[in-house]
Amino acid sequence: MNTRLERLQARLSDTQAVLIKAPYHLGYLTGFPSEDSFLLVTRDAGYFLTDFRYIELAQQRVHGVKCVMLKRLTETLTELATQHGIDTLYVETGRCTVRFCEQLRKGLPMLTVADTDEADRWLSDMRMVKEAGEIAKIEQAQAIAEEALAHVLPMIRPGVSERDIALELEFYMRKHGAQRAAFDCIVVSGANSSLPHGIPTDKPIERGDFVTMDFGAVVDGYLSDMTRTVAVGEVSDDQRLVYETVLRAQQAALSVLKEGLPCKDGDAAARRVIEQAGFHECFGHATGHGVGVQIHEEPRLSGGSDQVLQCGNVVTVEPGIYLQGRFGVRIEDMVVITEDGCRNLTHAPKDLLIV
Ligand SMILES: [Mn+2]
Incomplete structure (x- = not known):
């Protein structure tokens, strides 16, 4: 059982998801603090998204969620968001660049990319x-x-x-x-x-x-x-x-x-x-x-x-x-x-x- 992930999931409604990219948060939630990787968390699922460079190590080290090989982030997110009926995506606003948020908004027009600090606060409250x-x-x-x-x-x-x-x-x-x-x-x-x-x-x-x-x-x-x-x-x-x-x-x-x-x-x-x-x-x-x-x-x-x-x-x-x-x-x-x-x-x- 991955209790940290479950505590984060408990904060979400059925239509909300969090996209996490800070390596220390990936490590905290999955055991693998990888660069250039992402964790998508929905109310009832989690996906570790990474590319060819890290996928083998991810499969060995990530626990509690499925590993998905990434080609284009926004394409994979579109598929998963549709599959889970997601309409709102939280990101770590304290960590993401303005450019990254803009890329998400452009590439995911059907989602609201929240520019609020919920994800940061949830994680910081847990980590504290x-x-x-x-x-x-x-x-x-x-x-x-x-x-x-x-x-x-x-x-x-x-x-x-x-x-x-x-x-x-x-x-x-x-x-x-x-x-x-x-x-x-x-x-x-x-x-x-x-x-x-x-x-x-x-x-x-x-x-x-x-x-x-x-x-x-x-x-x-x-x-x-x-x-x-x-x-x-x-x-x-x-x-x-x-x-x-x-x-x-x-x-x-x-x-x-x-x-x-x-x-x-x-x-x-x-x-x-x-x-x-x-x-x-x-x-x-x-x-x-x-x-x-x-x-x-x-x-x-x-x-x-x-x-x-x-x-x-x-x-x-x-x-x-x-x-x-x-x-x-x-x-x-x-x-x-x-x-x-x-x-x-x-x-x-x-x-x-x-x-
Ligand atoms: Mn000090």
């Missing part, structure tokens, strides 16, 4: 609450990332470049079971560490630098996300104060997260600590985000969120303080929300480490 098996994969990805961190810590010393460390993190993760890095590894040092999403450069690490590393691994389509900041050789009093403030902010958020908490309250818990320490305007991003088959997904731990935490949400908790031109600190863990709190999936130490 993780099953035990999904959490296990995220934990495996996280374990690989933590091994990679332990592996690179001894190589962080003056003269080694940000790029060297970033490459080594990625190489280690892929060598030790990750399908790929969850995103381009961020390694920023010294003044660059005030760039929350800076790009690793050839800048050599120097004594007195903070080095911030934000990275993750992918296992069976599921991503992990963590950040650690370490000091090189020595720390100033200012650096220590900022580090301790970020850590206290993170602990404040971690201590309030639980089922039923408004997401904005989780954000506020961390933000309050940072502002009370006098670092207004130095924490310009949200406290956290959901992680799963995408690196940033729902729910968001942000001040503008009207979401409420649910059991099974996997979210990051990653406050930071960034002092332009000087240095920055971010500390990020990933947790799963439970009835009475949260379970931390990140086990790497967080006390200020001077390497």
Whole structure:
């Protein structure tokens, strides 16, 4: 039984269908996260549509729905829509290009191609609450990332470049079971560490630098996300104060997260600590985000969120303080929300480490 597919089908009437193309959604619903392929879901059927390049692998890996060899997408869709009496086709509007939607409208004149966000919301609502098996994969990805961190810590010393460390993190993760890095590894040092999403450069690490590393691994389509900041050789009093403030902010958020908490309250818990320490305007991003088959997904731990935490949400908790031109600190863990709190999936130490 393909329960995810059935949960999506339950949202549809007899005359509605969804056309899915994001590889992570194809993986989520059928087990095969293929490029250039489609999943047509009707109330009582599902079809994995792919071409000659992928059909053999699809037949091995897709479960729960029939595989159909694709020649022209709109022709196949016309046949299937007629067969099932479909009049409305939802697409992932957050993912499809304007051109793709226009091609569908032109090629499928008998259907209403809905340019609304239902399909995205249905899938995002489902994905937001993780099953035990999904959490296990995220934990495996996280374990690989933590091994990679332990592996690179001894190589962080003056003269080694940000790029060297970033490459080594990625190489280690892929060598030790990750399908790929969850995103381009961020390694920023010294003044660059005030760039929350800076790009690793050839800048050599120097004594007195903070080095911030934000990275993750992918296992069976599921991503992990963590950040650690370490000091090189020595720390100033200012650096220590900022580090301790970020850590206290993170602990404040971690201590309030639980089922039923408004997401904005989780954000506020961390933000309050940072502002009370006098670092207004130095924490310009949200406290956290959901992680799963995408690196940033729902729910968001942000001040503008009207979401409420649910059991099974996997979210990051990653406050930071960034002092332009000087240095920055971010500390990020990933947790799963439970009835009475949260379970931390990140086990790497967080006390200020001077390497
Ligand atoms: Mn993150």
